[in-house]
Amino acid sequence: MTIRYARKKQISEGRPMADINVTPLVDVVLVLLIIFMVTAPMLQMGIDVNLPKAKSQNVDVTEEKVVLTIDGAKGIFVNKTKIPLAELGLRLEGVFADRSERELYLRADRTVPYGFVVEVMAEIRKAGIDKLGMITEPPEEIK
Template sequence: MAFSNHDDEVLSEMNVTPLVDVMLVLLVVFIVTAPLLTNAIPLKLPRTHAVAPPDQHKPVVVSVDRDGKYYIDRRQLSLEALGAAISQAHQQDEQRVVQLRADQDVVYGRVARAMAVIQQAGVTRLAVITEGEG
């Protein structure tokens, strides 16, 4: 809208209301669609090309076989004993990495339980081991 103090002076102002309306609509669209983009991705694991660099400390190898049995360095343990053994190894060397190896046919809940036990033992360095392609 233009106002004039005198007949030959015109003040012009830019109307930003449509710009604000468009920006708010875009914000709502992004807020609604962003969570939908992160879920429901079909995956088939665990083959990779990535190779981890060698570590200086001898890792603790935790394995979960196809039947859901837990092992540390080829020694079969219960889930509770697994937690105690990992905690003891972590107290001896806090820089030690725990490597988790799981059969691709094992129920995912078993792997999740092993990861929870490893986390409860205070381990912050966990490597999930996969088989290379080819």
């Protein structure tokens, strides 16, 4: 008894293979999707601040904008760089020296005394900042 096998047609007949293997592409895309899903919430993180809740218009604060943050321990940060209050005016003048629009966003912890926030705002005004925006959290809606 003789067993004969049908010989498969070989692909290497001088023409390129027409099938594209998309499995590695799908694997790479899924890994990138997972990476972006994990890292996207961390981009807005930085200095932990309990913002006050208030109804206001939504403003898109991107990395190009200058954000001044006051944490619960009265620490002052300009774009994640800690600065003492005495040097704030000089540092802000340096940051805005090459910018045409002098716009600053202020994030202050709700536990910081109002008087300290006013002192910081006075230093901001002395530095020649034209526009000052306050960042808050939207209030929780009652269901």
